[in-house]
Amino acid sequence: MSVHLMALLQDAGALAIGAGFLESTVRTATPLAFAALGECVSERAGVINIGLEGSIIAGALGATVAAGTLGVGGGFAVGAAAGLLVAALFALFTVGLRADQIITGTAITMFALGLTGTLYRTIFGASGVALDTPTSGVLRIPGLADIxxxxxxxxxxxxxxxxxxLIAPLLAWWMQRTHAGLALRAIGEYPDAAIAAGIAPRRYQLLAVLFAGAMAGLAGATLVLAQAGTFVEGMSAGRGFIAIAIVVLGRWRPLGVAAAALLFGAANSLQVLFQSMGWSGVPYQLFLGLPYVLTLLVLAGAGGRAAAPAALGKR
Structure with missing residues (x-):
């Protein structure tokens, strides 16, 4: 085999690995982006939803249960509705009763994780759901897919x-160019001024939290119907908390949030790539922890310099 041919084969192999890594990055970032974009809207209204994890796992179970009878589209719809219901419970206490957002969100996450596990075993039994849940499959765009x-x-x-x-740029436009988007941002920054201007903060906050819950439910549905093909207890695996870190890294801007989601998707894909290399002597748990280490670094580093909405987390 000539040196030139070997070089071509090596280049082709590197190109294939690079393309596979990028494809995995985008696929892994999708549920994170769903959840983080919803959380971005909620936080711009001054509400930090620590219960996001609960909406994700509820959406995953809802999608699993519904997909068998309603199909993939119905599964996504029910997943979004399940995430919205969890968010409605969070909104009842935080927006309606003005309870502490951090404590309430933590309690709701624990409640949702326990409830989904119980419902899963009740519906599908000890053996769990079979690995044949309908999935959406891949949609290849001719021409562009050959780049x-x-x-x-x-x-x-x-x-x-x-x-x-599509959602990321639409949200960016909505926040910057519409009256409702400007009102939402005003509530998160200057709630007293928003009230003086005739804006009803609680209504906007309620709608923002419900939107975040529906988006988190779609994130959970994506995990089941576009990736795993089944439900596993605790499969949200901290994605709700990672989504909150993504919002910080994205500076509370939808396009920045989408880009930050890709970074975390790359971290997850990188740990899979490292494991596939079979490095001897390196515990695989170190690779599994890579996305979570990145989360801590973001919160410790970027969080201190980011300009969060002034009224974020305040009742």
């Missing part, structure tokens, strides 16, 4: 990924 390196990553994805690609 070297990025074609597979951006244009050979499940429909949920394309939905996130």
């Amino acid at each position: 070297p390196l990025v074609g597979q990553a951006l244009f050979t994805q499940p429909p949920a990924t394309y939905a996130v690609m």
